[in-house]
Amino acid sequence: MSSIIIQEETTKDPISLIGREAGVCWGGNITDAEKNYKRGIDCLTSGHGRTWEYPQVFMILDGYSARVIREFYTHIAGGPTRLQASTRYINYQKGFPYVTAPIIKGNAEAEKIYDDAMNNILVAMQKLESLGLPREDIGMLLPLGMETKVVVRTNLRNLIDMSHQRMCTRAYWEYRKLMKDMIEALSNYSDEWKYLAEKYFLPKCEVAGFCTEAKCCGRKPRKVEE
Ligand SMILES: Cc1cc2nc3c(=O)[nH]c(=O)nc-3n(C[C@H](O)[C@H](O)[C@H](O)COP(=O)(O)OP(=O)(O)OC[C@H]3O[C@@H](n4cnc5c(N)ncnc54)[C@H](O)[C@@H]3O)c2cc1C
Structure with missing residues (x-):
């Protein structure tokens, strides 16, 4: 049974944090909560990607297969930190839980x-x-289907980018589930994360307006080649 726990070290107010940090550079009033939030929204809608790296996410991914975590590890933008359950020290001799499709x-x-x-x-x-x-x-x-546990530190920008790849219908089903679980966990963590997850965690076709994959699922039309 897989689950995602958002740890309390995670930024609670990611949009406002973006606004505060950007406000420093713009000579803005960073003591005004409303202005900070509005400035944060501006940075998001303007696509000022560096500012998206301020909100930090600390989370525990538990009960997913070693296979999906191997895919998770390919997302290296932002220098994420990860530790995973040891296959050297944990005693699996009495049995290992595994994922079944x-x-x-x-x-x-x-x-x-x-x-x-x-x-x-x-x-x-x-x-x-x-x-x-x-x-x-x-x-x-030990098989790739065995369950594992990882503790991760990453940022908003990395997760938005990850969603574009891994919410694609063509992505591995367990990763799509992982993204769904992550959106749910972040949305429960705070209203600002709920807003971000709903608006920015999207498959790449929703961002591009067309499908970029060679084998299209039909959700969006393929781009007509020039
Ligand atoms: C349908 C589908 C099938 C796939 N099949 C496979 C597969 O068979 N095997 C496999 O290994 N993966 C596969 N993937 C995963 C995919 O190809 C990427 O490896 C994965 O998404 C992580 O890489 P990334 O570039 O997306 O993310 P990140 O490495 O996190 O990079 C995010 C963004 O940061 C920037 N960036 C990162 N590194 C650099 C750099 N060094 N220089 C400049 N800019 C950088 C780029 O803009 C990049 O888009 C598949 C994905 C999908 C959706």
Whole structure:
């Protein structure tokens, strides 16, 4: 069961923070909350991307597959910081939780094959441990479908950019779910995050106005080649 926890170190008022920081450079009155908010909105609508790097997000992603987290790690803009559950020190010998795709869950025969394969890995790991082999080497058998936990620090700009790629219908289903969970968690964290998530966390076709993918899902038409 996957979940996202937004940690309290996360900026509570991202739009106002953007407005305060930009106001310093514009000689603005940064003691006026209303003006700060309005200035923040201006920076967003004007596409002043650097200012979007002020709001910080600290979050725990728990119960997603190591596979989707491997994809998450490709988003390097803004120098995000990540730590992940250790496959060297955590004892997986009693079993490891893993993600099952809905399409496999909905097919009893397929689910049995999948669960048996996971169990075979577990049995092999237990046998290797009984031979006295080190856990860090046995851990090489752990599958990409195993659940993991990461603690992340990133910023608004990185997440907006990530949403453009990963909310695309062509993106991996678990990543699309992760983005949906993230939007829900941030929206519950504060009203300013709710506004940002609704307005700026969008698939790239919604931003471009047309599909940029080679294989189009039909949500938006492909750009007519000149
Ligand atoms: C349908 C689909 C299929 C995909 N398939 C694959 C796949 O098979 N394999 C795979 O590995 N990935 C795949 N991806 C992921 C994708 O190609 C990117 O690797 C991923 O989105 C992260 O890279 P990024 O550039 O989007 O993000 P970031 O690295 O976070 O970069 C964000 C933005 O920051 C800027 N930036 C970042 N780094 C630099 C730099 N060095 N110099 C200048 N500007 C920079 C750029 O403007 C960039 O757009 C797929 C995505 C989709 C939607």
